[in-house]
Amino acid sequence: MAFRCFTRKSETRRRLASFFLGDFTSKTTKTINPISDVSTTLSLRQIVSVFEYKNVCGGFREYHDGRPRGPLWRGKKLIGKEALFVISGLKRFKDDEEKLPKFIKTHVLRLLKMDLIAVLTELERQQEVSLALTVFKVMQRQDWYKPDIFLYKDLIIALARAKRMDDVLQLWESMKKENLFPDSQAYTEVIRGFLSSGSPADAMNIYEDMKSSPDPPEELPFRILLKGLLPHPLLRNKVKQDFEEIFPDSSIYDPPQEIFGAR
Template sequence: MTTTPPLPFASASLQLTSVPKPSYIQSSTHRPYPISRIRMCGISASPGKKTGPRKTRKKISSSPSSEAEDLVRSIVRNISDKEPLLSTLNKYVQFVRTDHCFLLFEELGKSERWLQCLEVFRWMQKQRWYIADNGVYSKLISVMGKKGQSRMAMWLFSEMRNSGCKPDTSVYNALITAHLHSRDKAKALAKAVSYFEKMKGMERCQPSIVTYNILLRAFAEAKNVDEVNALFKDLDESIVSADTFTFNGVMDAYGKLGMIQEMELVLARMKSKKIKPDIISFNLLIDAYGRKQEFDKMEQVFKSLLRSKEKPTLPTFNSMITNYGKARLREKADSVYQKMTEMGYRPSFITYECLIMMYGYCDYVSRAREIFDQMVESGREKKVSTLNAMLDVYCKNSLPMEADMLFESARASQMLPVDSTTYKLLYKAYTKADMKELVEKLLVCMDKDGIIPNKRFFLDALGALGSSSPSKKPTSRNDRLPKQAPTGRA
């Protein structure tokens, strides 16, 4: 096999200051695999946590925090229709304290169970050890904000003041963030600014760098360049100093919006402040240039990264593979993967999903399916995102029948998880392709699997239908898989 040449780099015109190597970068010495023979790299599993009795787990816990996490996981696992939340908490009443409740807020907040967070809060208030604390309210306000419950966040803010707690900077930061999750962005930004100005007049609530970072990113996401510049000027005149997070957040927001010139101005401002870019800075620049298909600049940043004291991370390579794929530059994407393995990086499941999607963009569906089958057969943990990636490849290449066969196989074999994201992806694709029979069949499957679509589910599908155009018909079926899908694999 001919060795793929290394990535070509343009002469560097965008110079980034190098920074010290972070301690969390790990090196690997596994044997690289050529792209034409992609195989599942055997990743040795990290020692899993034992699931024996609580006393056993206590012996192997390395710190009080890990003991608290173990206890919280046990509580969450035991919550069911037969054992509701409050009954479960009462069983653990001798052990649960404030730090456990904080972890419970986080665990419950990851799902749609925000109402259960309030149940935990009410349960806390009835315990002898409970003392009204700003931290508890701040955490709850943050959880409610992430779930779009700004009214509930405001109620908690009032409840906090009624309990005798005085607001501080962290509470106002949580309240601002909660409002920024509202659907009416203009109203949310106005409210956030009013809180910001109010904070300036209260000694114990002076804006911190976190406050500025929240607002700067929000206005960048709203494409309000004037307000971003005004906040930077305000920050320069305050006693608060900008940090790497400040500039990364704004550059990331501009980069995702394709506002490259504004992003580069923020980078210049960052350098003028003598703040050194970290690996996140490099990664978001690489991703932003890749999204806009400004590959010369993307390669320049990557070259600067390799010469710096920083080291690439898997997201660095994943982003380049994906963006080269979207531009149908398969050879360059292949060379990035080869360079990654030559440098000793071990691909993650996300890397393989990026490869699947890349080959899909490049009309190389059979290669995408090969990688998918290898992942399924590897014995590694199966993720719904992997199935969704392959289904998306079929749909984007106008192969709805192949997508349907794979979906049926996944459901029948139960080798891969199927959830609402899978149904949403297929519903939109089938609707856009005007495949009424497949849509009806999908709805029957949804009913059997207990998937209840919400309003957004159908609105997205109607949007896809409204923007649909004549489906792309492949000029050849040579790259397709046989109609008969294997029954033993998903």
């Protein structure tokens, strides 16, 4: 088996060398300057060496540089080593009530601003919402912290998708105290989360906040609310009237009344 692999490698090298040398001689027969010939020869040798280095024998590569493959490595390159160490430690001690506060005190509080934001973003991406909420509270106690709607928005959306609606409500109230208003995506996810958890009253409270937002509303949160309020026709009619006033050129599909319980 080893002899066959070695034979294939030798044949492949000879074919590549003959191919490039033939192409090289055909293109350089009319060349007069010897310096350009030397530079071209060097580039040819470099090309052949690259092909020899990346040669594949029996379907397996002959080398491996030790780095993981795929998008995971490309994402981790944007995060510093200290931030990666903190993320790993937080996940390791997340169920340990004694070690987690000590780890936060000794390592999380030492992070710079951008590293701490990177830790928060990565925990949200990994759906470690409890740890992300803990890191956000640590961030709020820093001297450099200023209310930022994007930090609130990403964390609220992550909590809503994880069905952590009690935490969403607390974070939402904190955001309102800082006079921040999220965008349509945040309203949509939070309204959907409250409706799917069986809390139409909380969904209507978020809806009222959306109407008082300085940004103009969009159709998607209205349609999510109209669909989720089918079992509650009184609330749905109120939202429908507002929708028709704000979007007079848009239409709403009303299913038969017996579907949503109207008598």
